[in-house]
Amino acid sequence: MLDDPGSREYHILFSFMWLVSMVAVYPLVLAFQAPLVPRMEGLPLPLKALSFPLVLLTLMTFVVMPVATRLRRRWLGPRQAANS
Numbered sequence: 001m002l003d004d005p006g007s008r009e010y011h012i013l014f015s016f017m018w019l020v021s022m023v024a025v026y027p028l029v030l031a032f033q034a035p036l037v038p039r040m041e042g043l044p045l046p047l048k049a050l051s052f053p054l055v056l057l058t059l060m061t062f063v064v065m066p067v068a069t070r071l072r073r074r075w076l077g078p079r080q081a082a083n084s
Helices: 008-036 045-076
Strands: none
Touching: 008 045
16 A cells, blocks of 8 residues: 555655656746846855755745645545445
8 A cells, every 4th residue: 555665556656746746846947047047147156056946945835736736636536436
């Protein structure tokens, strides 16, 4: 079952969570880097390094992953019996 890290179901769910995260993260990274990185050329490295996780992790935590989780839940959620 899902409680057993060696089970097939656990690995499938873990792989799916990784895929959902990558699909959510890649567009954000691309959207962040394309317009902003060239403008940050003169900033010190620690400030550049701080801006990336500050912006992306905030967006991922409060915007993207809640939506992705809801979509994933609809897709993989348990099916309800018609009589329940």
